[in-house]
Amino acid sequence: MTRDVDLGVVALLTGDQWKGAEPQELVRLVRTVEDLGFDSLWANDSLFGPRLEALTFLTAAATVTERITLGTAALLPALRRPVQTAQALASLDLVSHGRLIVGVGAGFPGASEREYALSQVPWRRRFDRLDDTVALWRQLWAGEGPGEFHSATISLAGLPDSIAPATPGGPPVWLAGDTPKARTRAGTRYDGWLPYPPTPKQYEAGLDEVLAAAQGTGRAKGAVIPGLFVTVLITDAPDCGREALERFTKATYGYPLRIIEQIQTFATGSAEQVATALAGYIDAGARHLVCRIAALTLGDYHDQLNQLRQVREAIA
Template structure:
């Protein structure tokens, strides 16, 4: 399968002061999908402008025609399946079926305490995700859903007419642990990883490749246990969090080399961050655009 190239556009720009331009330019450059982070605030951007993911994606849907759109990723940290399902069905309708939901367990960042709760432990996050994903699947595929769980409930929640995409919009499940990988195998149309976070500061690119290969093997095992062909799932790498950091965006040749090594591992989609000056995602825009337009042709 040929490698697809996508981008993630952080929602830090006012829509009429550069935000809109990034999304329309992403379509012009030929990216497969443009994602955005679904956070209330994030890391070094916490004290600056930051806008909501669903409204941003809805606006992007109205100014693009071919570009797929998605979250990378949403989580139970501040979302409820009932309200999220309604927003996703609406977004899928506005975009005429161009939405992918990236979904994961969330972390311990600012989102984890923004609603006043104590941060959940890794086990608690996994417990919630294990209930969140199946309920969201039902809400997006059934006209009426009632459910009582340990963490979430729904009472005759109506979601008519459902998604434009049938039976529902695709899930891209972010996971590296056994429970998350099982969810990806059971409910996902794609799997998302950022690599092994333990290698980010002091690991090597070779160690990162071995770790990613191990993650992919565990996904294959999870699929096999469910009787599913792992090749049915797209494998998405959100770049920028491996030991390579921003080096692949320094030149077209550097990116093609990076992409080729990950394509050999079975990845079907790489996601690069839209350049943001004076940030961890700073990059030369001219080089970035050349990569967008030329890299996939060189990979075959």
């Protein structure tokens, strides 16, 4: 894209959306995303509801694509054993020839506590645990550290050698979080920032904090990629799709739209309106837009993909 902006889409992975679908539909979905010219394909992560598991899906996607970046938006490391996850991510980066971005988060308050309990991981100190887990991954990926790792939340000895990822030092890890502390951590410890603030003004202010934190620790310019997670719905409905978004947010979070739109980014309406909304975030500094399509069926998803392609061309 001429404005040096990448635009990707989040795949449709929940069981209800895939009910009755043939395995070939998975291949068709992935190939369509690449063939339409999108820059990246992302998988979300949860224990709730039957769904295609994120890393399994991305591994399958790696085998039928050649160009697009593959990412998690966002992986919840607390749901998995950290050493095994380091091996799985290194393997996925290797299989995809270095096309992996690992977006990580600590969960959604009010929803993820149950996921932590099912994973036998305490909710308390979840942010420290997230940072420590990523530090452990990087030590394993580098293949140069000692055979032990000790931090505030993780203490392991006898660490095995990890398979070497295609990307030297391991795939880039982006932080999905937008509190003041998260912005500081993104700037000082992570390779990218993936928030979803409801206005471009809030995004710009947050990005300033991220970049200031990065500069304050001596990191090189461009060390942190400014991403944006945005829910997109292209529609000519008079209400700009609010009724459809209401169904989507309740199905996804169990909360009404009026609550979710206070904390998350939405771009809805006609293709022109969506393009204008996304352009506002690009002007605020976003450089990789991760678009979650507000569709609940595969048919609607494919229709939205084709329309989103026109939006991509409009903001190029």
